[in-house]
Amino acid sequence: MIPSAFVALEQLPLTPNGKLDRRALPEPDFAAGREYVAPRSEIEALVCQLFEQVTGTRPVGIHDRFFEIGGHSLSAMQLVAALRGATGREMGLRMVFEHSTPAALAEALARAPQDDAPRLTSGLGTLGEDGVVLSWGQRRMWTLSRLGEDRGAYNLPVALRLEGALDADALAVALGDVIARHVPLRTVIEEAADGSPRGRLLALPTPEALLPVEPIVEEGLAARLAAEAARPFDLGREAPLRAWLFRLSTTEHVLSLTLHHHAGDGASIPILARELGEAYVARAAGQVPSWTPLPISYADLAAWQQAWLEEGGELARQAERWRARLAGAPELLDLPTDRPRRADRAWRAGVLEFAVPPGLIRKLTDLAREEGATLFAALLAGFAATLGRLSRADEVVIGTPVAGRTRTEAEPLVGFLANTLALRIELSGLPDGRTLLQRVHYAEIAALADQDLPFERLVDELGVARTLAQSPLFQAMFVWQTNSAPELVLSGFTLRPERLAPAAAKFDLTLELSPTVEGGVSGHIQYDADLFEATTVARWAACLARVLEGMASTPSLPVVSLPLLTATERVAEVEDWNRTAAPLPEATLAALLEVQATRTPEAVAVVFEDQTVSYAELHVRAERLARALVARGIGPEGVVGVCLPRSVELVVAILSVMKAGAAYLPLDPEHPAERRAWMLADASATLLLATEATAAVMAAAGAALPPVLCLDEKAVMDSLATFPAGPLSDAER
Template sequence: IWAELLGLDRVGRHDHFFELGGHSLLAVRLLSRLSPAVGVEVPLSTLFARPVLCDLAESIVEDLSRADRKDLPAIVAVSRDEPLALSFAQQRLWFLAQLDEAGTNYHIPMALRLTGRLDRAALQRSLDGVFARHEALRHVFVAPDGKPRVRVLPADAGLPPVEHDLCGRADAEAALEDLCREEAHTPFDLSRGPMIRARLIRLSHEEHVFLLTQHHIVSDGWSMGVLVRELGQLYRAFAAGHDDPLAPLGIQYADYAAWQRQWLSGDRLQSQARHWREALSGAPARLALPTDRPRPAQQSFAGAGVPVVIDPALTRGLKRLASQQGTTLFMTVLAAWAAVLSRLSGQDDIVIGVPSANRGRREIEELIGFFVNTLALRLDLSGAPSVAQLLERTRRTALAAQEHQDLPFEQVVEIVKPQRALDHTPLFQVMLAWQDAAVERLDLPGLAVEAVGNAYDQVKFDLELSLGESGEELAGKLHYATALFDEATIERQRGYLLALLRAMVADAGQPVGRIELLSREERTYLLEELNRTEADYPSHKCIHELFEAQV
């Protein structure tokens, strides 16, 4: 199992999971395979405590000796004769959609430029194939009695792209921008569907732009990887005159939704609810970040972003630090981000939202659907912790959250009952999204494929830091609400994060609160330039004469 997930030919009994390239998401996938194989649930904390293969095996043997082997409940197909239930996550988004039917904040857009000879028939068959294969993409949401239910569109309904021909037009690029903007901002009708749509824009005989937009209620980031991979496999097969190469799926998203409602009940539900009630009790309702403008009475979702790049040398240093402290890269960056937010806000109790893939079951890894959950991680920076102490606190918090990740965020909010307001999101206003999974690229034979436009003009929170490994470095973006912040402010915050990460790598024993965040230029500006208040004045006159002149 280790070799399969880590992409290795061989794994030795004394090998260390994280030193072989394991990370948080791979750890979750490992346990989703391991638990059914051995018959006991293996907590994530066990893998972090005993990451060497033989030690982990010994721990599992100890667990087996204390408990009877039992098969974990399987996800099975449910009848399609009865109305299908929404998952907890779908139910939350459906409710939000009723409050803002014209909203586009939960769209998942993709725009790709295709250069080369496009086989349009193969592309159409590929889109139809994915649409038929994944039932979630055919979900529509009806509520005749006020209670939402899922209705499934026919598998043969197809997904024909809307086509536009800009060939030969002088204003082709401007028209393309307009079409991309129109596509991203056209709302879905949840009661009619489908929740996915495509456009194909022809710029020349061998240049097209392909737009694919999904509603988050049927998809998520992981699902995008599945969709892109399968579209490529189908296109390759159909363009070569072959049949569908994909193995049939054993279950569909609706089967998972039914299983989830049965599984997350009783003692398990109470245990998860108890954890979050205790973890978030008394947490601050709002992170008091200094903003460039007053917070509007109602939250604005207008946003922008600045790139964040952590160079290879610093990335290697962070990996060493994580290995020495028994954490992951994600936990290390999370600790640093919390420390920056603490310094900016003057608060030592920080809550940060973290998306969790929530794919802890082997059966759902290849499904398209809305599985992702949001975890509210509460970081304690009180008592002047050192870098090492903060990393240990962050590690404990992250592991506990992962082991209680099944309770949907909306239910967590209902349990904690934070103070609600229209001007900010409940529990947290800052997000850290970690892109653990390798980003799938659409691979179409005979075509060069590249992303079109990287505009990100909507945010769900005040600040959203998105990072992931890209080659030998960490790269991503820091998105921000433009109603609150100027770009220059966010660029400074990016600098604070990089400065703090460098200092953490240099000395894990130093107090986090004493790490210098300001660059030499910013320190000079604050202490010297802003304090240059000298001005010329007529020194030969007395003070009462100057006063009279001023009057």
């Protein structure tokens, strides 16, 4: 959302509870400084009316630019849906960007062909008595659940604190009204006889079963809310909306609602909260909510989408464009991790608060407007530049969600309509801030034009290899949240949201931001705590803030030149962290081993396959072999060849030669025998430590060998056991 007007206030209006009273804020005057020109035709009047509807600006003249009067990419999609429904013309999002005034858009609409999409009517999604058509998104959620990838990560929890005199019985009945109104809230996904998912409608339970009431104290509330938010759903048996009412006192309650993603999305939450409030007001007054009937159900929309995309060929056309767009894109965002990327990790979620001050947002907004882009694109460009710098990549793929409500009939529905777009952002060629902003803007427009292709179908179309170690196509998500928080004032009490920690991380990094009433942007960075430490993500957040500031202040500077570190951090990284000089003990490796064997005799010193050797045992075996070498005349200035395979004996042999005061000559058993024989002769080795096998290979090659001691011969092993295990003295060498 691009702030297009600023209102100066002496103080912010507050509610009786001391919180910001959003409803008391004065409306911005977007008309100030604009010359109003009235519409000249019916089509211009319609476009002006819809501009006013989606931006909240009144009046709108025919020369007012959509993105300068409060419009943004999300409201542009609402405008497209409304215009398509009102005119029956085929149009896409690109048309709004290219014809951003009512006059230009009306002219473009007059030339546009008729929309050839099949008619969307009620009843399309009904299958028999209790069956419903499932959307691609619901099918994908079912597949993930069967693979064990759900982990509660696809729960959408909301906790609302209710302050005032509450009629719990009326609230339970009101919740039933909302569930009865929206098909997804009572849909379970079962496995059909052929192994495919099947949607079935549940009967509406009693109000008592819908909304259990549990007395609780404030100290235990957070843990209970977290447990409810994280508890996975059984998609085949359990209704996808769980509700719980926690009673703190007679005038204070907390309503916990947990919605599974297969039945709703981010845009569904405000609808759910608003209708619950409306139904409660009616039920508390002994009435039935007087809602306008929904034009269609979510299942109808799912059936229509599948018919249009599959049978009409739109799916194939959009898939082809996506394949071209993502061909050769990197499959992994190679950020430096603090822990290994294991497939069996828990995907624990960590959260770091992040904010951009109003002053910087104003500069980014101005930059975006100069380039014909949006604040969304400016923030995403900064995020992409930061990720590229941190991963040393020339391009990154970042996911971003879209509401998916491209038809006006879908706007009042609760359901999983959201889709995810994969934006491929090129960082090669040393782009400056302006160039990168334009690249992101064009990538956004192209992706939005093909947003009807479900993400799960895109993954299948691209043939992306599945792995539990990473999410497909991208591992970083950017969320620009403009949905209003579910905060309602009802008869006698207030609903306000409680903060809930995420149950699990879906991606390596998710940057979620939303505009604030003060003109800034706030949000958080969610990260996979099984990959990254909190300190690492905090350092990256500081890098992102500096990149955004650099893009806004010096947009003509290549983004690779923007500073990621402060002067103090640079000194610490380049100088302080490299001051690693330390005094070394004046002792040989053999002497250090003796000290360690005395200090921690039972500690593990060597591990090879399923064998482990302690420091005490290693010391004893090396000392005995060293004494055997000395008995054979080995000592200072001598050279001993060591031709042993990787094993514990190899470590013992090397240490024994050092204890005897000689030098060891390593000979790789994989090298040609002639090469090893030449090395022995060139070094004037006086003894060869080997196995029977390695010695036989060299002898068979006709090599002239020094005396050989085969450490795996039984006679040799028996002989070694007779030597003392005490340390050799200099006099004995």
